[in-house]
Amino acid sequence: MIKTAFFTILTLVFFYIIWINNVFAPHETYEMPEQYKKIAEDDRYAKEGKQLFEQNCQACHSVRYDAVYPSAIQANPNLKALQEQYGKVLPRDVYESAFQAELAQLKESFGKVPPDLSTIYIAKGKEYLFNFILEPQKVLPGTSMPAVITGKPEETAKIISYLRSVSEPSSSEKAKRTLMGIGTIAYLVVMGVLIWIWRSRILKRMGLH
Amino acid sequence: MLGRIGKWIDERTHLSDLWRSQMVDYKVPKNLTFPYAFGVMALVAFAIQIISGIFLTMYYQPNVQTAFDSVNYTIMKEVPFMWLIRHVHAAGANFFLAIVYLHMFTGIYYNAYKKPRELTWIVGWLIFFVLLMTALSGYLLPWGQLSYWGMVVTTEIPTSIPGPLGEAISVWMKGGYELGQITLGRFFGLHIWLLPLILLGLVSLHLYLVRAAGISNPEGIEIDKKKEGVPFHPYMTLKEAAYVMGYLAVFFFFVFFYMHHFLPPDNFEPADPFKTPPHIAPEWYLLAFYTVFRSIPNKFLGFVAFSLILLLLLLLPFLDFSPYKSARRRSLFFAMYIVLVISSMALTILGAMPPTPTNAMLGLVFTAGLFSFFLSLPIISIIEWGWYKTRGGDKT
Structure with a gap:
């Protein structure tokens, strides 16, 4: 009994330490005021954020998973034909070969093609993005990202809200998933209990208990 | 009608005889403890990986240009419910390995590797080894930053072997001097075909051996199955089914609510x-x-040390030749088992810490702890043979 308790607690403590000591968690933390966090997490600002993105960021950045391409590519007459052939979200190989000239132009201006921002929200988190967009040089010295909307934290938070809406499922979808999770777990627990009750009945009848 | 169809099939296949002989007439000890269920949980985890993996291959594209998008766009955003399949597969890999580790430590605790179960242990070790290879190869497939650089580091491990051999192995693993399309293609092939097929064969063999050599006993004394055993079905099947439901409930709790961690x-x-x-x-x-x-x-010595740990684990049945079985009745073994458990846990936790000199020192101490477990086994066995003889061959 003591041994069982000892090994159970040891195992649980071990997995708990491994869990909180996650090697892949971000190593730097960034500050973000609560009011802007709320904006970034709110789906309602995503639409406005997209407009702000188009005004401030789209000159160089793409959000391919939302069919948003850098302005020069968006203006290219070939884009529409390609989208009709491959769907709105172009495959990366098609995109990179069809718009080689535009991408090379961007590369020449910045030293590398500015990254696609489809999954950047999950990769970097809202706190990092908030600080980086506001003051790029302070967070990442030497970066070729210009300070486009410095001093406008609310707009920045709205842009982050848009990027989040591309990276993450919407809040209604999240609610659905939560419900699905609760349903699945409840089903498994109920089935487990029922099997256990059924088993003890069978064993009683067999005289094995 | 259904009964008649069933009877028609049974007359030709004799499946009911097989069921009776393998499930009902097959007797197991009644006193099996909870950790014995880790085996069946591992089997369930394996099935989950196979099924979710098959669905993932329908949409995944093993191409350096499109792999990342096929995972993060097609699978996560485009196709309904594929996000769930990916989450199940990613969390499932972690759970599978956790359960396999628990299963191994259970086996060591109850000395389930000893005669007549040496082959069961060796095949189990092979499963563990192939499983690690499968996990490593699968890690590359999403073609993200960690996938890529994790594999760069992994393929550098063989270069710690001095001379041209290490370099040759490294190049052979990558299929070139750099990671690229060829690497992705071959790891995809390994991950979805070769390694799972080997695993499938090894798991079948493992299960057969568990049947052939019998399940071990927490008390360490082999029972007379005809007199003391209970029928596998329904006694064990329903017990383990209930445990599996509990395991799946925990698993899906993490899949639905803490997925970002995996x-x-x-x-x-x-x-x-x-x-x-x-x-x-x-x-x-x-x-x-x-x-x-x-x-x-020293890099090469490090390589030798961790290869040696794997080798000692494989040779466990031969290092421990004591007449007694199960840590329940072996106090010396129990003490060393605690050393083993603490050392492996400490080494894992240290791996997640920054490489400071203190941590490196502690790493050496616990590495020594790990080796001392394996090397103490022959000594404990000799002592226990002495006790066995003075007691006149009494195994209790």
Whole structure:
């Protein structure tokens, strides 16, 4: 009994330490005021954020998973034909070969093609993005990202809200998933209990208990 | 009608005889403890990986240009419910390895590797080894930053072998001097075909051997199955079914509510050969080996040390030749088992810490602890043979 308790607690403590000591968690933390966090997490600002993105960021950045391409590519007459052939979200190989000239132009201006921002929200988190967009040089010295909307934290938070809406499922979808999770777990627990009750009945009848 | 169809089939296949002989007439000890259920849980985890993996291959594209998008767009956003399949597969890999580790430690505790079960242990070790290879190869497939750089580090391990051999192995693994399409293609092939097929064969063999050599007993005394055993079905099947339901409930709790933990954020950036991420570390199930490798100052000796640990684990049935079985009745073995458990846990936790001199020192101490467990086994066995003889061959 003591041994069982000892090994159970040891195992649980071990997995708990491994869990909180996650090697892949971000190593730097960034500050973000609560009011802007709320904006970034709110789906309602995503639409406005997209407009702000188009005004401030789209000159160089793409959000391919939302069919948003850098302005020069968006203006290219070939884009529409390609989208009709491959769907709105172009495959990366098609995109990179069809718009080689535009991408090379961007590369020449910045030293590398500015990254696609489809999954950047999950990769970097809202706190990092908030600080980086506001003051790029302070967070990442030497970066070729210009300070486009410095001093406008609310707009920045709205842009982050848009990027989040591309990276993450919407809040209604999240609610659905939560419900699905609760349903699945409840089903498994109920089935487990029922099997256990059924088993003890069978064993009683067999005289094995 | 259904009964008649069933009877028609049974007359030709004799499946009911097989069921009776293998499930009902097959007797197992009544006193099996909870940890014995880790075996069946591992089997369930394996089935989950196979099924979710098959669905993932329908949409995944093993191409350096499109792999990342096929995972993060097609699978995560485009096709309904594929996000769930990916979450199940990613969390499932972690759970599978956790359960396999628990299963191994259970086996060591109850001395389930001893005569007549040596082959069961050896086949189990092979499963563990192939499983690690499968996990490593699968890690590359999303072609994100961590996938890419994790594999760069992994393929550098063989270069610690001096001379041209290490370099040759490294190049052979990568299929070139750099990671690229060929690497992705071959790891895809390994991950979805070769390694799972080997695993399937090994798991079948493992299950057959469990049947052939019998299940061990927590008391360490082989029972007369005809007199003391209980029928496998329904006594064990229903008990384990209930445990599996509990396991799945915990599993799906993490899949639905704590998934971000199993999909590291760095891997949501596409692989970039020109940008090294600041922190590269292996997954938790490799951290113990990683710490051993890292704590020893000489790279080659580090490589030898962690290979030796794997080898000693394989040779466990031959290192321990004591007449007694199960830590329940072996106090010396129990003490060393605690050393083993504490050392492996400490090595894993140290792997997640920054490589300071203190941590390297602690790493060496616990590496020594790990080796002392294996090396103490022959000594304990000799002592216990002495006791066995003075007691006149009494195994209790």
